[in-house]
Amino acid sequence: MDIFYDLLPYLIGLLIIGIVYLIIYVVREGVKEKDWYLQSFLSKEDTVSQFFFLFSVFFLGITISAFNKDLGDPLSWRTILLFTSIVGVVIAYYFKVIYTLTVSLIGLAAWWGLQAAEWAQGKDIKGAALFTGLLFIVTIFYLLGRAHEKEIKFKRVSIVYSMLGLIPITGALSTLSTGFGLKILEEITKGSSFFSSWEITFFLFVFIAFIIGLLIYTLNKKLIFKQEALIICLLTLLFVIIALLPEQTIFLKTQDYFLYYRDVDLSKIGIFWATILKYFSFN
Amino acid sequence: MENQTIVEYIQRSLTQGKSKEEIYKELLSQGCSIDVIQDAFDQIVTKEEKEDTQKRTIRIIVTIGAILVGVGIFSFIAANWQEMTKIMKVLIIVIAMIASYTGGWFLREKWHYEKTGEALLLLGAIIYGAGIFLIAQMFHIRGNWPDGFILWMMGTIVMAFAAESFSLFYLAIPVGIAAIIGYPSGILKAFGGYNPFLLTSSFLLLVATIVTFIAGWLMKKRIPPELKEFY
Secondary structure, eight states, X not given: OHHHHHHHHHHHHHHHHHHHHHHHHHHTTXXXXXXXXXXXXXXXXXXXXXXXXXXXXXXXXXXXXXXXXXXXXXXXXXXXXXXXHHHXXXXXXHHTOHHHHHHXXXXXXXXXXXXXXXXXXXXXXXXXXXXXXXXXXXXXXXXXXXXXXXXXXXXXXXXXXXXXXXXXXXXXXXXXXXXXXXXXXXXXXXXXXXXXXXXXHXXXXXXXHHHHHHHHHHHHTTOSOHHHHHHHHHHHHHHHHHHHOOOXXXXXXXXXXXXXXXXXXXXXXXXXXHHXXXXXXXX | OOHHHHHHHHHHHHHTTOOHHHHHHHHHHTTOOHHHHHXXXXXXXXXXXXXXXXXXXXXXXXXXXXXXXXHHHHHHHHHHTTTSOHHHHHHHHXXXXXXXXXXXXIIIIISOOHHHHHXXXXXXXXXXXXXXXXXXXXXXXXXXXXXHHHHHHHHHHHHHHHHTOHHHHHHHHHHHHHHHHXXXXXXXXXXXXXXXXXXXXXXXXXXHHHHHHHHHHHHHHTSOGGGGGGO
8 A cells, every 4th residue: 555655655645746737738729719718817806706705715615624623623524525526526617617616526535545545444455455446536537528518508517627637547557558658557456355355346347337327328429439438447457457467467576685575577477467458548 | 281281180070089090091081191190199199108108217217216205114113013002003003093094985986086095095905904903913912823814814805895995805815815724724734733813703703704605695696787697
């Protein structure tokens, strides 16, 4: 589980890069004259109101934390994060404020990652389960982005979901296909199965059910191409396989003069995974 | 027709709202050549540019002068700040703030100097914010520094609604960001045993949540009707 905490700064960094990319994309790229309404700010009033709603959500979280401290910490900070994120999503949907939505969705994903790490404490559950759970969440975001595309008032919401789905998946696959990423894959497959924790198992099955449900919905409404749906199915399958993998020896090891093991070259399994991950990251 | 007469005729016609094409047609029908007409138009443009340059120069000199006077006043106050009594300091801050707001309002609403008026309203809000921290320092008020930014943000929001000034809303945004950044860094230290909320009123945070939510809601209601379909 330590590997998860070691990876957390990189995951957060990826998310921040994703948000910046989202902002740049929405503001500058692909916004043609007829699509002007897809800009992040439509008017001065919209600019100001988006920021103030975002502040209100942040202050809500801080206020609950302060009252929590005054009352002797009855709630964990993860619960406060979850509650604040849910309120943020509700506000974002009601008022169509995309920055609050972005931050709230990231908050929800962060809650799951942190809470799952808490559930895995003491049970030595492999990090692959948490990694897969997060990938399921961003896949759900991508499908929700497609599902929201129909109505004009949800177009900007759709872009937020799509970007929050696309960028982490692309980033994760690209990272995993590198030497560093393969090393991470080797580490996160160490440990016991996620079935040791009923909470993690429950959520992973719920996520899979959501993905299947959203795929069926978007295919029925013709909001997604068949090839796209197939790729999402294959990706989901890949993520499931990663979660169920036994410990992998991706790198051949040798003992050096100081009796430390160091990686020499890819094993057969390592070559297999490198090929699969390179294929998915390029496609 | 003499050149000067043509220039005056063109100026009169432009003031009456006639287009360039109409003026050209009229002068051509009176026997003027295209070169003469074009020359007259060029003279008018050159004259206007000179006047604009003069006005701009005067504006720059006056602005520099105002800044230097302002710097002089601030230098005088700063040099004598330690010797002033607390009452005097508070009075200077309050009077400067009220003078800025009042001047800004008069300039904008009564004399229609919108940009200068907005600038003074902004100055008033900045003096308000600076005043919060100065008064806290003068009276040794113990508190978390993000609280000062929250108070500054809330006061600026209220003033922005009262004065209908977007520049004040735009000021409130980075001030709010400063307040928000301040709290998590304190909360992170909580893992080391430090209580980030020891000196903070929880009710101030609750009020900040409510004020920012209401501000966002009220601004949302003001969105132009033609954009309503996107919400």
